[in-house]
Amino acid sequence: MVDKDRLEIVFRDHGFDDFKWVNPAEFQVRQWVRMKCEFGCPSYGRCGTCPPNVPHIEECRDFFAEYNTAVVFRIRQQFDKPEERGHWSRDVNKTLLEVERESFKAGNYKTFLLFMDECRLCRDCAGTREECYKPSEARPSAEALGVDVFSTVRNFGYPIQVLSEMTEEMNRYAFLLVE
Ligand code: SF4
Numbered sequence: 001m002v003d004k005d006r007l008e009i010v011f012r013d014h015g016f017d018d019f020k021w022v023n024p025a026e027f028q029v030r031q032w033v034r035m036k037c038e039f040g041c042p043s044y045g046r047c048g049t050c051p052p053n054v055p056h057i058e059e060c061r062d063f064f065a066e067y068n069t070a071v072v073f074r075i076r077q078q079f080d081k082p083e084e085r086g087h088w089s090r091d092v093n094k095t096l097l098e099v100e101r102e103s104f105k106a107g108n109y110k111t112f113l114l115f116m117d118e119c120r121l122c123r124d125c126a127g128t129r130e131e132c133y134k135p136s137e138a139r140p141s142a143e144a145l146g147v148d149v150f151s152t153v154r155n156f157g158y159p160i161q162v163l164s165e166m167t168e169e170m171n172r173y174a175f176l177l178v179e
Contacts (some may be wrong), residue, residue: 002069002108002178010102011071016096018074022156024067024177028148031057037144048132049119049140060145064177067110071149071176075116075160082166086132089117108178116174134169142175149173 004021011019028121038046039050044051055063075092079085093115100113119125119138142149153160153173160171 002068003106007071007108007178009046009105010106011073014099016073016075016095016099018076019071020039020158021154022070023070024064024070024175026152026155027064027070027142027175028152029057029061029064029146030148031146033143033146033148043118046127047118047125048127048129049115049138050144050177052120053129054140057146060147063145067177067179069178071178072153072156072158073116073174073176074153075172075174077168077172080166080167085109085166086120090120092116092174093120093139096176097139100139100176103137103176103178110177110179113139113178114145114175115139116172117141120145120167142173149177 008019011017034057036053041050047053052061073084073096076090077085077090096113098117100111103111118141121137122133126132129138142152150160153171158171158173160173163170
């Protein structure tokens with residue numbers, strides 16, 4: 001049984017105060033998401049936690065089906081200088097790793113984090129799982145595992161929209177599978 005009260009203290013202590021408990025069975029895993037990674041994303045083949053360094057879509061579905069409990073974190077941010085986004089993403093992902101660690105220490109042995117963004121823990125990514133510089137810390141994003149984040153978080157009652165300018169406020173999302 002997940003001790004939600006204990007974990008909610010951990011979330012807030014790490015600065016994540018906008019979150020919801022959700023059912024991972026409601027994650028919208030779609031083949032088109034993978035297709036968009038393969039064709040059109042500049043990170044394809046360059047990030048150790050993005051396609052093609054991730055399981056097939058069917059394996060991702062099977063993976064999510066093994067959990068009954070997850071948390072979605074809403075993370076809002078706006079930058080006047082878009083080049084600051086990468087550093088910010090790395091810092092957020094590092095803090096999320098601390099939350100994942102605390103969840104594991106609370107007895108949730110299956111805990112698994114989905115980063116808010118592509119990994120970005122290193123300034124220059126090794127590009128493959130085999131050569132990853134921080135294999136114990138690297139995690140995929142939800143998008144990398146085929147999750148249609150737009151429809152998924154909208155179904156959970158959260159806002160998200162396509163941005164036309166890099167300086168617009170972002171609604172970003174990370175997920176923690178907990179059990
Ligand atoms: S930890 Fe570093 S090398 Fe590994 S996937 Fe992340 S950025 Fe790439």
